[in-house]
Amino acid sequence: MNLQSAVVCELKEKIQGSCRLLILVGIAGIGKTALAERLVVELQPDWTKFHQENFENEQQASDFASVAARWLEKWGEAITQENRQDTNYLLNLLVKRLRENRYLVVIDSLESILEGNEEEGWNDFKDNEWAKFFESLLSAESCQSRMILTSQDLPEQIPARYKNFWDCTVLSGLTKPERLQLFDKTGLEVGADSPNTPYLERIGAAYEGHPLALRVISGEICSPPSNGNVVAYWNKEGHEIEKVEKAIEEAKTKGITASANDQWRLDRYTRELRKNVRVRLEKTFGRLKKDVFNAYRLLCEASVYRCAVTEDFWLSHLEDWDCDEDQQEAALDVLRNRHLVEEVVEDDQFLLRQHNLIRSMALEHLKKLH
Template identity: 75%
Template structure:
């Protein structure tokens, strides 16, 4: 994803002096032609709005300002927490204002553990970090643990030692051999001190099978930790956890002290705000707007996918030319629009021949979006094979259909009613199915991105 930059006031003065030496006016066509960018992008540059780094550099160099770094405004565009280096939350953050306010109130109240849930790339980590910014004035020390970091052990004892040592406690050789002692010390530390701990990608330390349950911890000490953390009642610290799967070992008896929130995509207005913040022109009379609205709708506001696309549009070879991007890739969006429209108007609700490639029609989408979704499918195939089969088989449906339509596909795999329901429950727990009550009947559908991946997997599944 391309970085976005904006000019400082002093930087604009440097560029303006260089412009006058060239004899160009501020919107000279020679300027944006030589910079391989567009007039709206040059206008944004002069208004000190963010534009993609490639366009920013080219605009500066076109007037012989080679030290473009001197032109950049390095002050933050939004409030940030100087105590933390965030993975996902940056100046391109948009939306979710009401949700942030609601969740912040919960965390400041009796909610000791908040679990943010949703599919890969939906913005769970960014929201957790944005909540940390919102809560930065309440005196809690910030700490972040990311289970995607394979350079660090993720078993409970190793993580507990890592946290306690970072917080200044001495760990003896005997302590390292006694996991119960480590658990007690960590819970005591969290209970008596004000920490805000963000734990990312909890799904990576979960496992699932029909006998042991779909989403149990690989290390039983993690279940004991969450039980002990919630059992203390009065606690100064707060945990915010992100996960694609809902852990089934968080004790229901302590529901007063924990909560979970499922994340959906950005709204239509938030999608345009995101494109605007990443440097694209989205004014109401802009010819870009209809194209960007259609892209946002096809991806159902998926933040990661939209940021990848915005970065591609803003960099070589498009440099902000949305129409050029659409001419090359718009047929991928039209393929999705056509299938959905046929389902609505012609009743063609199913097709295994749909060629949806929302996750992979460019290199950056394959690298950033498909890669992350594939890990979800791989985990599902390994842990809950019938659920994987169901997700693939049901990808034939273009729209919401009755639940029984989905379950009927598992009959070909010799699954009885109980196994069918267990498979569907596994998809629900992983938020890989969306439910809606229509005329007193449950209907199911897949997110467009999930369907795009599942259709590809279906080809291999049916080739058995």
């Protein structure tokens, strides 16, 4: 059983148990929606009533009353104009419906309905009725339905006191074997004796197993002009991967831990990467810049680090922007909550780093910041 299958089995068991609300979080393109869809396939024999909502769809209202009315009408409830104005009525009816029926509901891009402020935190619902709804669902004596949420941010208003009934799973990139499995499934020759394998392993490592990026690259290799020729693709585009490898190696062996001059273009060196990966990550950066400018500054400033460094190194960059200690910590907390910073342990120390793909974009944003 590979790691992904093990994760699916573990999450399936949770949903079949007491977990009413499963939240999958991680950076854009890391595979949250794909995992949710796989779980749905595994679960549908038990939960035949399925509904999916995507808050990235700007054509539909995302306030609680509108969504609740839409769901209830789809499920056969007659909702009058007067009912639509009564949020408590809609909330109670929706929770009742979910409690008494075996619905499996998937909500994608939950971060689209979150906002924040410095006093109360940065991951609150724009419409507080959503917070009331999730609390009502979790506090109910029993509930037959299950919900799977995908989000780049974890909502802070999901009550910790009901932790027995909800779970948050943070997704990271594919492991080395899983990366090769992905390339194999897309039609590329992968094997111990294949000349493709060393190059594909290097591509997978540079992108730290980011599924969307690797699928895009695999699709490009399989299409003209490469037509599946991995070596030809590498000869044309491999220099971008080599820049990343060189920078990381210099950080490890020569102590060159920081450089704002690294010209990483992992997110944009081909048209397909720009279209499918960069655009999605740009939305993440745009929301961060709009919502929490100090956190955006910190993400950009810390992109100079090629490797994991201490928290003090990161926070020192905000001193130049006249941020006091509380503001510095608040900015870093936002990056943690939005999974734009990774915490690792090296030599018995907790250190901070950026995913290579995030750093590639942050370096570009850094140029515009000064």
